[in-house]
Amino acid sequence: MKIAALITRLLLGLVFTVFGANGFFHFLPTPPLPAGLASQFLMALAQSHYVFVPFAVQLIGGILLLVNRYVPLAITILGPVIVNILCFHIFLERSGLPIAMVTAILWFFLFYNYRQAFAGIFQQRA
Secondary structure (H helix, E strand, C coil), X not given: CHHHHHHHHHHXXXXXXXXXXXXXXXXXXXXXXXXXXXXXXXHHHHHHCCCHHHHHHHHHHHHHHHHCCCHHHHHHHHHHHHHHHHXXXXXXXXXXXXXXXXXXXXXXXXXXXXXXXXXXXXXXXX
């Protein structure tokens, strides 16, 4: 179980570090924009420069996972990013949904392995 958690942490850390850094440095080839609302959504994010916020969160979370420091914090800040990725692929552009679902499953596996760090937030009464 420890080896699976290590592999999951490193894999998620690598994915989010690479794609977060790509948002700033553009070293990966850019695929063509999807059609329809997905294109309008991405264009609005890019033109408003709001897109740098999720890229920064991805980069920070990915680095924290790779260096094995503050892993519960990294899990916490990457959770909403994964929710947004899933929502984008469910509602706007279905083509990337399988990869988004694999990422979410890896995140849940990592969350499960660090569940003791989150025990306090699942108490019904403080």
